Amino acid sequence: MANIAHTVHVGLGDRAYDILIGDRLLDDAGALLAERFPGRRYGIITDDNVAKAQLPRLLASLDAAGLQHSEIVLPAGESTKSWDLLGQAVEGILAARLERGDLIIALGGGVIGDLAGFASAIARRGMGFVQMPTSLLAQVDSSVGGKTGINSPHGKNLIGAFHQPKLVLADLSTLDTLSPRQFASGYAEVVKYGLIDDEAFFFWLEENQAEIFAGGPARGEAIARCCAHKARVVLEDETELGVRALLNLGHTFGHALEKDTGYSDRLLHGEGVAVGMVLAHGFSARQGLAPSQDTGRIVAHLKKAGLPTTLAEVPGTLGSTEALMAAIAQDKKVSRGALTFILTRGIGRAFIEKNVDPKAVSSFLDDMRG
Amino acid sequence: MANIAHTVHVGLGDRAYDILIGDRLLDDAGALLAERFPGRRYGIITDDNVAKAQLPRLLASLDAAGLQHSEIVLPAGESTKSWDLLGQAVEGILAARLERGDLIIALGGGVIGDLAGFASAIARRGMGFVQMPTSLLAQVDSSVGGKTGINSPHGKNLIGAFHQPKLVLADLSTLDTLSPRQFASGYAEVVKYGLIDDEAFFFWLEENQAEIFAGGPARGEAIARCCAHKARVVLEDETELGVRALLNLGHTFGHALEKDTGYSDRLLHGEGVAVGMVLAHGFSARQGLAPSQDTGRIVAHLKKAGLPTTLAEVPGTLGSTEALMAAIAQDKKVSRGALTFILTRGIGRAFIEKNVDPKAVSSFLDDMRG
Numbered sequence: 003m004a005n006i007a008h009t010v011h012v013g014l015g016d017r018a019y020d021i022l023i024g025d026r027l028l029d030d031a032g033a034l035l036a037e038r039f040p041g042r043r044y045g046i047i048t049d050d051n052v053a054k055a056q057l058p059r060l061l062a063s064l065d066a067a068g069l070q071h072s073e074i075v076l077p078a079g080e081s082t083k084s085w086d087l088l089g090q091a092v093e094g095i096l097a098a099r100l101e102r103g104d105l106i107i108a109l110g111g112g113v114i115g116d117l118a119g120f121a122s123a124i125a126r127r128g129m130g131f132v133q134m135p136t137s138l139l140a141q142v143d144s145s146v147g148g149k150t151g152i153n154s155p156h157g158k159n160l161i162g163a164f165h166q167p168k169l170v171l172a173d174l175s176t177l178d179t180l181s182p183r184q185f186a187s188g189y190a191e192v193v194k195y196g197l198i199d200d201e202a203f204f205f206w207l208e209e210n211q212a213e214i215f216a217g218g219p220a221r222g223e224a225i226a227r228c229c230a231h232k233a234r235v236v237l238e239d240e241t242e243l244g245v246r247a248l249l250n251l252g253h254t255f256g257h258a259l260e261k262d263t264g265y266s267d268r269l270l271h272g273e274g275v276a277v278g279m280v281l282a283h284g285f286s287a288r289q290g291l292a293p294s295q296d297t298g299r300i301v302a303h304l305k306k307a308g309l310p311t312t313l314a315e316v317p318g319t320l321g322s323t324e325a326l327m328a329a330i331a332q333d334k335k336v337s338r339g340a341l342t343f344i345l346t347r348g349i350g351r352a353f354i355e356k357n358v359d360p361k362a363v364s365s366f367l368d369d370m371r372g
Numbered sequence: 373m374a375n376i377a378h379t380v381h382v383g384l385g386d387r388a389y390d391i392l393i394g395d396r397l398l399d400d401a402g403a404l405l406a407e408r409f410p411g412r413r414y415g416i417i418t419d420d421n422v423a424k425a426q427l428p429r430l431l432a433s434l435d436a437a438g439l440q441h442s443e444i445v446l447p448a449g450e451s452t453k454s455w456d457l458l459g460q461a462v463e464g465i466l467a468a469r470l471e472r473g474d475l476i477i478a479l480g481g482g483v484i485g486d487l488a489g490f491a492s493a494i495a496r497r498g499m500g501f502v503q504m505p506t507s508l509l510a511q512v513d514s515s516v517g518g519k520t521g522i523n524s525p526h527g528k529n530l531i532g533a534f535h536q537p538k539l540v541l542a543d544l545s546t547l548d549t550l551s552p553r554q555f556a557s558g559y560a561e562v563v564k565y566g567l568i569d570d571e572a573f574f575f576w577l578e579e580n581q582a583e584i585f586a587g588g589p590a591r592g593e594a595i596a597r598c599c600a601h602k603a604r605v606v607l608e609d610e611t612e613l614g615v616r617a618l619l620n621l622g623h624t625f626g627h628a629l630e631k632d633t634g635y636s637d638r639l640l641h642g643e644g645v646a647v648g649m650v651l652a653h654g655f656s657a658r659q660g661l662a663p664s665q666d667t668g669r670i671v672a673h674l675k676k677a678g679l680p681t682t683l684a685e686v687p688g689t690l691g692s693t694e695a696l697m698a699a700i701a702q703d704k705k706v707s708r709g710a711l712t713f714i715l716t717r718g719i720g721r722a723f724i725e726k727n728v729d730p731k732a733v734s735s736f737l738d739d740m741r742g
Contacts, residue, residue: 085459096526099702124494127521127532128611151497156466162497163533241498332469 004030007174007219008226012146012233014240017166021146021229023222027173028059028134032067035105035132038169044071045100047091047118048109049078052136055179060109060134071107072098080265082113083152083159091121095129102126105168111137111184112144112271116162119150123165133167136176138188139272142195142228143249145170147236153265157332158257164241172229174222185215186308187272190252190279192224193303195231197279198248201350203227208303215307244354251344251352252279258329259313262321269316276309277316282352285366286345296348313370323367327360374400377544377589378596382516382603384610387536391516391599393592397543398429398504402437405475405502408539414441415470417461417488418479419448422506425549430479430504441477442468450635452483453522453529461491465499472496475538481507481554482514482641486532489520493535503537506546508558509642512565512598513619515540517606523635527702528627534611542599544592555585556678557642560622560649562594563673565601567649568618571720573597578673585677614724621714621722622649628699629683632691639686646679647686652722655736656715666718683740693737697730 010021022034035044044064048057053075064071074094076082095106106129108118115133122131133145151162177185192214196204213220232249239246256271256278263269280301286292301311313320320326330341341358380391392404405414414434418427423445434441444464446452465476476499478488485503492501503515521532547555562584566574583590602619609616626641626648633639650671656662671681683690690696700711711728 085455089455092531093524093526096524096530096702120494124490124521124531124533126530127519127534149497151494154463154466156463160466160496161462161494163494164497332466 004034007222010226010229010233012166013237014166019167019169021170021172021233023141023172023174023226023229025174025222027171028056028176029063031060031134031171032063032065032069034169034171035064036067036069039105039130042069043100043104044069044107045095045098045104046071046073046107046109047076047094047114047121048073049076049082049111049114051078052110052114056109056136056176060107072100074098076114076117078113079267080113080153080260080271083117085152088117088121088152091117092125095121095125100125100129102129104129106131107134108132108145108167109134109136110140111135112140115140115145116150116159117152119148119165119167120152120162123150123163128165130168131165133170135170135172137180138177138185138225139191140188141172141177141225142188143191143232145172146229146232148240157329158260158265160332170229172225174217174225177221178217182308183270187270189214189307190272190276190304190309192228193300193307194249194251194275194279195228197283197300197346197349198231198251198352199350200231203231204303204349211303211306247342247354248344248352251346252276252282254278254330254343255281258326259316259320261329262326263316263318268318269310273310276304276311277313280304280311281313281366281370282344283346284370285343285363286347288366289345289362292346292348292351296346299349312372313367314372320371323364323371326367327364330363331360374404377592378599380596380599380603382536383607384536389537389539391540391542391603393511393542393544393596393599395544395592397541398426398546399433401430401504401541402433402435402439404539404541405434406437406439409475409500412439413470413474414439414477415465415468415474416441416443416477416479417446417464417484417491418443419446419452419481419484421448422480422484426479426506426546430477442470444468446484446487448483449637450483450523450630450641453487455522458487458491458522461487462495465491465495470495470499472499474499476501477504478502478515478537479504479506480510481505482510485510485515486520486529487522489518489535489537490522490532493520493533498535500538501535503540505540505542507550508547508555508595509561510558511542511547511595512558513561513602515542516599516602518610527699528630528635530702540599542595544587544595547591548587552678553640557640559584559677560642560646560674560679562598563670563677564619564621564645564649565598567653567670567716567719568601568621568722569720570601573601574673574719581673581676617712617724618714618722621716622646622652624648624700624713625651628696629686629690631699632696633686633688638688639680643680646674646681647683650674650681651683651736651740652714653716654740655713655733656717658736659715659732662716662718662721666716669719682742683737684742690741693734693741696737697734700733701730
């Protein structure tokens with residue numbers, strides 16, 4: 003029926019769900035929902051940018067299927083992942099008198115997915131929700147796996163819940179409305195999957211990068227491969243007690259940089275991850291764990307995607323190394339005071355190291371500031 | 373070792389936990405925690421009243437066991453179950469740099485247990501917590517079963533999570549510091565267990581009420597029987613998709629009255645439940661479902677406990693029947709617009725009725741206003 007190009011199943015028992023990937027799926031959303039979830043009402047949470055670009059299509063599709071809905075439109079931007087707007091989203095759900103069996107739709111990028119997912123997790127002690135990711139970052143990463151949450155003044159994503167969606171609809175046509183910078187930011191997370199444990203995927207990306215950026219069939223395939231990778235990891239370790247932490251490759255450094263730049267447009271999430279992945283590889287090379295030519299190859303690939311790869315490329319004045327180290331220590335991937343990092347033995351060979359010496363990290367950062 | 377008089381096990385698989393009931397257990401808390409959860413740090417969340425009465429004992433006990441701890445003291449009262457104080461509790465946990473493997477202690481009554489439990493559920497996407505209930509209400513009801521949350525302007529407990537504690541320590545000596553009114557309020561929930569499906573327990577309460585109020589061994593036994601009852605229900609239906617709703621006997625009416633009185637000292641939770649249980653029995657009798665002499669027997673028992681049993685006894689001016697009905701409709705135990713009530717065929721014979729006619733309820737309330 004619908005334009006579904008790829009289906010990825012996340013087989014989490016009674017919380018299993020499908021990720022549907024295809025062109026113009028938002029136009030089919032009403033029919034797809036009516037078929038899978040009869041008799042529900044819908045609360046759509048989105049931001050003002052996405053509301054302009056995509057909401058009319060979704061509403062038309064829900065109306066055509068005869069589905070009842072209400073909308074909550076929040077401001078766009080990472081600062082939306084706050085207590086204030088979480089409260090606004092949850093109270094909006096209650097004000098719309100949505101019941102525990104109704105469904106929330108998260109229509110937007112990673113920020114909206116995280117916030118709306120968390121709001122669904124806590125409204126009426128847990129309602130179901132559907133992810134409709136409209137950014138590359140959200141389609142390959144944040145919409146899959148059930149991590150939801152908001153930011154704290156103490157750090158990113160420190161408040162939240164594990165709450166799996168009931169369905170993910172990734173409409174490829176929404177990516178055409180992204181700026182090149184936003185698309186590149188999401189691409190950093192695509193590259194991450196190759197770097198973690200899939201060297202062949204990294205090589206495939208090197209071959210197909212142009213087609214992915216141009217919007218050919220390789221784009222949908224790349225997204226499906228990322229979702230399948232993430233689904234596999236989530237199946238193995240839903241609440242991140244072990245291997246799921248590998249998905250944080252580049253994120254400990256990246257989060258510290260994001261915090262330092264005030265979670266602003268100065269540095270998008272994927273840009274922080276790009277720099278963070280290069281730092282993680284560089285630090286691993288410095289420790290004699292990984293060949294330094296791998297770092298060079300990664301840098302070349304990320305540069306071609308238009309992504310920053312060094313601390314010097316982070317716009318504005320960077321905080322002190324001490325401030326960055328404090329942010330790293332507050333990251334939630336800390337256990338018993340020892341620093342946990344995702345390090346690597348080379349492309350596709352990342353591993354969890356729970357006992358990283360803070361002094362080594364600090365002196366490495368000093369050197370990298372140049 | 374410790375003064376444990378009763379142990380109730382809640383056998384929820386990998387989320388199983390014990391409820392320990394006994395005199396002066398707070399003095400043994402440090403040793404009990406050190407034995408069960410080696411190597412953790414503790415974040416204590418309490419309110420200013422309980423901090424004065426009980427915190428020094430708990431701190432002394434943790435110190436004696438060599439356990440590290442930090443404290444977050446919030447204002448006392450139902451209005452503490454708000455977004456603002458939830459934020460304060462969660463940010464306090466993060467500021468204390470407690471890690472995902474550390475434990476939160478909820479030291480206080482139902483408000484603190486609900487709030488601290490919810491804060492634990494969402495800080496770092498889920499930390500473990502220990503309930504140390506200091507009110508009768510919390511010991512027999514809210515500390516067991518994992519319902520946590522805060523209130524919304526739209527209604528009570530509409531925001532929250534199912535998050536089971538790792539241990540419940542019910543120290544009987546804390547009940548000696550309660551006012552008679554607070555103790556009676558908690559007793560309403562004790563009576564509720566008899567009314568739901570345990571006529572023999574209700575008869576036992578009629579026999580032993582004096583000893584329970586005086587603090588004899590029947591008090592600990594009553595609490596243990598309530599916890600065992602609740603544990604059994606939670607095992608059967610953890611997330612309230614079915615039979616757990618029976619525990620809401622008297623609560624739909626009760627919550628509407630609490631909302632109407634502004635969640636204030638005008639009407640304590642258990643007082644609302646007491647009136648609500650009488651209304652639920654009265655309404656059932658009016659519908660020809662239950663013998664009206666049962667209502668009389670319940671009224672007599674609750675009166676002896678010093679509890680209100682009629683709308684006229686709710687202090688201040690009651691809102692209109694329409695306002696009460698709106699509060700009832702917003703209660704989260706609503707499904708597809710039909711009113712769900714816990715009705716009864718008599719003492720110990722409660723049942724879930726999903727199709728209650730709002731008009732019948734509204735005209736019943738009109739009559740009960742007298």
